[in-house]
Amino acid sequence: MAEAREFDVVVVGAGIAGSALALALADSGLSIALIEARELEAPELPQALGVATFDSRVSALTPRSRQFLESLGVWSMLQDYRLCPYHHMTVWDAEGTGRIDFDRGELDVPALGYIVENRAIVNALLTRAQATAAITLFGQSALDTCEKNATGLSIGLESGERLTANLLVAADGALSRVRERLNFKTREWDYGHRAVVASVEVAREHQHTAWQRFLPTGPLALLPLPGEAGHHYCSIVWSIEEAQAEEILSLDDPAFCRALTRASEAQLGDVLATSPRFAFPLRQRHAVDYVQPGVALVGDAAHTIHPLAGQGINLGLADVAALAEEVIQGFELCVSPGQMALLKRYQRRRKGENLLMMAAMDGFKRLFAEPALPVRWLRNAGMRGVDHLAPVKQQLMRHAMGLR
Numbered sequence: 476m477a478e479a480r481e482f483d484v485v486v487v488g489a490g491i492a493g494s495a496l497a498l499a500l501a502d503s504g505l506s507i508a509l510i511e512a513r514e515l516e517a518p519e520l521p522q523a524l525g526v527a528t529f530d531s532r533v534s535a536l537t538p539r540s541r542q543f544l545e546s547l548g549v550w551s552m553l554q555d556y557r558l559c560p561y562h563h564m565t566v567w568d569a570e571g572t573g574r575i576d577f578d579r580g581e582l583d584v585p586a587l588g589y590i591v592e593n594r595a596i597v598n599a600l601l602t603r604a605q606a607t608a609a610i611t612l613f614g615q616s617a618l619d620t621c622e623k624n625a626t627g628l629s630i631g632l633e634s635g636e637r638l639t640a641n642l643l644v645a646a647d648g649a650l651s652r653v654r655e656r657l658n659f660k661t662r663e664w665d666y667g668h669r670a671v672v673a674s675v676e677v678a679r680e681h682q683h684t685a686w687q688r689f690l691p692t693g694p695l696a697l698l699p700l701p702g703e704a705g706h707h708y709c710s711i712v713w714s715i716e717e718a719q720a721e722e723i724l725s726l727d728d729p730a731f732c733r734a735l736t737r738a739s740e741a742q743l744g745d746v747l748a749t750s751p752r753f754a755f756p757l758r759q760r761h762a763v764d765y766v767q768p769g770v771a772l773v774g775d776a777a778h779t780i781h782p783l784a785g786q787g788i789n790l791g792l793a794d795v796a797a798l799a800e801e802v803i804q805g806f807e808l809c810v811s812p813g814q815m816a817l818l819k820r821y822q823r824r825r826k827g828e829n830l831l832m833m834a835a836m837d838g839f840k841r842l843f844a845e846p847a848l849p850v851r852w853l854r855n856a857g858m859r860g861v862d863h864l865a866p867v868k869q870q871l872m873r874h875a876m877g878l879r
């Protein structure tokens with residue numbers, strides 16, 4: 476049997492959370508392995524604009540995530556590639572007159588957030604990781620087994636290679652194999668929604684605004700993408716009840732564009748063209764514990780959340796920043812990165828905030844699905860009221876943007 480390779484930290488999953496963690500730890504003096512099931516060759520990113528060339532998965536990154544990505548030295552790469560800041564956000568209720576407008580001027584910030592294509596974020600992080608000596612990358616190497624022993628963790632890859640680590644970090648997404656192999660318990664339930672995502676061309680300028688309409692069947696978001704003379708693009712996330720999702724997915728392009736124009740109340744004029752559609756089942760999932768001796772969960776491996784406020788990866792990056800800080804501080808004091816007291820500090824810092832955001836998203840989803848007239852009336856009155864209460868609005872904005 477091949478000799479096991481030894482690392483201080485093994486990170487499983489080179490998505491946004493895992494790649495960011497490897498980079499955040501890279502200058503600390505720790506040896507790091509980053510394991511990914513997919514190939515790690517960064518594909519050439521398309522330059523021409525058009526519905527078919529945008530990644531249909533995008534993220535709305537908060538200013539807090541921007542700051543963290545700046546500290547990792549990757550923000551400038553994202554700025555150079557089709558990043559679209561949004562300055563304004565409009566949320567309105569399909570069943571009444573409730574509406575809230577948020578504007579960057581209210582907080583005196585350059586942007587409320589930034590829409591970035593997911594593959595661009597992963598590419599930027601991996602390009603940096605590949606150029607970093609402290610990180611050893613294992614592409615096309617799915618984790619197969621992980622076992623605890625007296626000295627740490629023993630990890631087996633499907634390729635047959637074996638690694639050992641003082642700390643194993645699961646950044647392997649919502650269906651985390653590490654979480655399952657090590658028997659972490661989760662609490663989960665279906666939202667009964669699927670998210671349909673696509674890139675679309677619209678008739679009118681998006682005005683650097685993130686638009687969100689709450690329909691009784693689920694929220695529809697139109698997120699601004701870069702455009703060019705006479706062509707305006709948005710990425711959509713349309714959360715729909717299961718039964719309706721099948722119907723929407725079976726529509727041909729012109730019929731889908733018409734359905735989307737209606738669902739968005741033609742806020743940006745007619746929807747003129749669409750990319751192919753993809754659908755993601757939406758499930759809330761939260762690990763009861765994020766840590767065990769020698770093991771930590773981050774990002775979607777620890778929590779998945781309804782995408783209605785675009786918070787998933789922002790919470791994931793905040794996990795990564797907190798864990799990296801604890802591990803580096805510990806290392807400077809000669810504390811093993813797998814020490815339980817250190818890992819518990821990470822869990823204490825993150826679990827409360829993640830739970831709060833998950834509860835808020837669940838509450839919003841239920842509130843806007845409620846057809847009863849008194850609830851609809853209160854909801855609309857509440858939205859109009861909040862829209863006129865500057866301090867409450869500012870507090871909501873600060874929270875959503877990850878600012879303290």
Ligand SMILES: Cc1cc2nc3c(=O)[nH]c(=O)nc-3n(C[C@H](O)[C@H](O)[C@H](O)COP(=O)(O)OP(=O)(O)OC[C@H]3O[C@@H](n4cnc5c(N)ncnc54)[C@H](O)[C@@H]3O)c2cc1C
Nearest residue numbers: 488490491492512535617618648774775785786787788789
């Ligand atoms: C429709 C939709 C829209 C969203 N919009 C937003 C948004 O606007 N803003 C936002 O913040 N969030 C958003 N999210 C959530 C966000 O996409 C996720 O939170 C984020 O992608 C999770 O990143 P991650 O790195 O934790 O996991 P993932 O992106 O799932 O990465 C996991 C990685 O692990 C690898 N892997 C898996 N198993 C193994 C294994 N056994 N061995 C090795 N590697 C493995 C995978 O190949 C993958 O590369 C949205 C989600 C959905 C569904």
